[in-house]
Amino acid sequence: MSTALLWFRNDLRLTDNLALQAALTQCDNILPVYVFDEQWLVQDKYGFARTGSFRLQFLLESLQDLKSHLKELGSDLLIRRGRPEQIIPALMEEFECSQVFCSKEYTDEELKVERALAKKIKLSSFHNSTLIHPDDVVFDIERMPEVFTAFRKKVERYSKVRDAIPSPTSIASVDFEGDQVPSLDDFGMELISNDERGVLPFKGGAMEAWGRLDHYFWDTECLSTYKETRNGMIGADYSSKFSPWLANGCISARSIYQEVEKYEAEVEKNKSTYWLKFELLWRDFFRYTAMRYGNRIFHAAGIKDQPRQWKYQPKVVRKWIEGETGDALVDANMRELKLTGFMSNRGRQNVASYLVHRLKQDWRVGAAWFESMLIDYDVCNNYGNWIYAAGVGNDPRDRVFNTQRQAHMYDKDGAYRNLWLSKQVKM
Numbered sequence: 001m002s003t004a005l006l007w008f009r010n011d012l013r014l015t016d017n018l019a020l021q022a023a024l025t026q027c028d029n030i031l032p033v034y035v036f037d038e039q040w041l042v043q044d045k046y047g048f049a050r051t052g053s054f055r056l057q058f059l060l061e062s063l064q065d066l067k068s069h070l071k072e073l074g075s076d077l078l079i080r081r082g083r084p085e086q087i088i089p090a091l092m093e094e095f096e097c098s099q100v101f102c103s104k105e106y107t108d109e110e111l112k113v114e115r116a117l118a119k120k121i122k123l124s125s126f127h128n129s130t131l132i133h134p135d136d137v138v139f140d141i142e143r144m145p146e147v148f149t150a151f152r153k154k155v156e157r158y159s160k161v162r163d164a165i166p167s168p169t170s171i172a173s174v175d176f177e178g179d180q181v182p183s184l185d186d187f188g189m190e191l192i193s194n195d196e197r198g199v200l201p202f203k204g205g206a207m208e209a210w211g212r213l214d215h216y217f218w219d220t221e222c223l224s225t226y227k228e229t230r231n232g233m234i235g236a237d238y239s240s241k242f243s244p245w246l247a248n249g250c251i252s253a254r255s256i257y258q259e260v261e262k263y264e265a266e267v268e269k270n271k272s273t274y275w276l277k278f279e280l281l282w283r284d285f286f287r288y289t290a291m292r293y294g295n296r297i298f299h300a301a302g303i304k305d306q307p308r309q310w311k312y313q314p315k316v317v318r319k320w321i322e323g324e325t326g327d328a329l330v331d332a333n334m335r336e337l338k339l340t341g342f343m344s345n346r347g348r349q350n351v352a353s354y355l356v357h358r359l360k361q362d363w364r365v366g367a368a369w370f371e372s373m374l375i376d377y378d379v380c381n382n383y384g385n386w387i388y389a390a391g392v393g394n395d396p397r398d399r400v401f402n403t404q405r406q407a408h409m410y411d412k413d414g415a416y417r418n419l420w421l422s423k424q425v426k427m
């Protein structure tokens with residue numbers, strides 16, 4: 001009998017999970033494991049919790065859902081807290097596992113853990129998070145197109161999205177007792193608020209992800225108008241809100257893409273349906289950027305060659321964090337983030353530009369705050385977008401947002417600013 005240790009990372013799903021599929025086909029039974037990596041549970045150098053309570057809560061819910069699905073198929077989930085590179089080899093010994101199966105990650109800390117593990121045990125990892133499988137692109141990653149449009153045109157022309165794999169119907173599993181999913185309290189944290197002004201009462205897990213997709217695509221057909229509404233800031237349906245589920249891997253980009261194609265065949269195909277696929281390619285673009293540039297996405301100069309000096313003035317940054325800069329659009333967005341763990345894409349672009357270009361602060365402190373707060377924090381998307389906003393990424397232009405103009409364009413009647421600022425905004 002051969003036993004595979006299936007190490008869940010940011011791939012908390014049973015549908016379209018290549019690591020799970022490989023483990024089930026190559027071994028007789030599996031041991032599903034999740035490890036809360038200690039390095040995510042500390043404070044960063046700015047004093048922010050690396051994993052804030054909104055994100056942790058979403059992760060815990062996602063694990064609960066994963067555990068329930070595993071149980072339905074005859075298995076369960078082992079949960080540990082510590083360093084995966086120590087815990088996993090010990091579990092392998094205890095349960096006599098022959099090898100580890102997991103999804104690939106593309107950034108430094110995750111890769112270090114993977115390398116440390118690979119020195120001790122047999123580890124097979126799979127590209128499970130991109131829309132386009134890296135084996136299906138026509139360029140070497142080291143020579144990928146630097147600008148998004150060129151990247152998109154290449155993959156749209158030459159690469160095909162692979163079909164999503166269905167969930168297994170049963171899972172042969174080692175005999176073990178699964179663990180309870182811990183609570184926020186077990187991590188010494190509590191949920192800050194459940195502000196009813198938030199866009200959506202987000203809940204983690206694959207079931208919720210598919211429920212959201214059903215709502216956005218099939219029940220309301222909001223997908224048909226996505227391109228017109230996507231720059232909104234208020235409410236559940238101006239955009240898909242798939243990001244927290246994608247970040248935790250509760251649903252795959254391939255599954256979403258496949259559903260868009262089904263919608264195009266059964267309901268309608270238009271600019272909006274295309275635009276959702278387009279946005280999923282942005283997500284891929286930042287993953288490929290991380291694969292190509294490695295640690296440079298975290299550096300002050302980003303992926304540019306010229307050295308860059310940035311200011312870090314804690315008092316100035318604190319005002320930005322608290323939504324007290326005096327710029328109503330920025331302040332409203334920063335308050336939404338602090339009270340809900342979410343912010344629209346329009347908001348993110350504005351507050352990032354404001355921090356870097358107006359307040360002249362180091363983009364990395366902004367990225368760290370987002371890392372702590374965002375319910376959909378995704379290392380490649382976050383750092384990729386931040387270097388882009390700071391002018392040290394893949395953007396050929398140095399883009400500075402005029403927040404007054406942006407407010408006029410996207411919040412003409414002041415509804416968004418009034419929602420989040422106690423004072424009424426004069427128009």
Ligand SMILES: Cc1cc2nc3c(=O)[nH]c(=O)nc-3n(C[C@H](O)[C@H](O)[C@H](O)COP(=O)(O)OP(=O)(O)OC[C@H]3O[C@@H](n4cnc5c(N)ncnc54)[C@H](O)[C@@H]3O)c2cc1C
Pocket residue numbers: 230239240241242243244246247276279280282283284286343344345346348349352370374376377378379381382383385386389
């Ligand atoms: C400074 C900054 C930081 C960001 N940090 C993150 C982050 O940590 N995690 C994250 O998932 N997104 C991040 N984004 C991208 C984007 O803002 C969110 O993906 C989007 O707002 C999520 O809402 P949605 O799912 O409704 O998006 P939709 O508009 O419905 O888009 C569908 C999906 O496409 C992808 N997508 C859309 N826009 C982008 C983009 N600009 N870059 C990459 N992928 C995109 C996301 O996976 C998203 O869920 C950041 C953007 C900026 C400007």
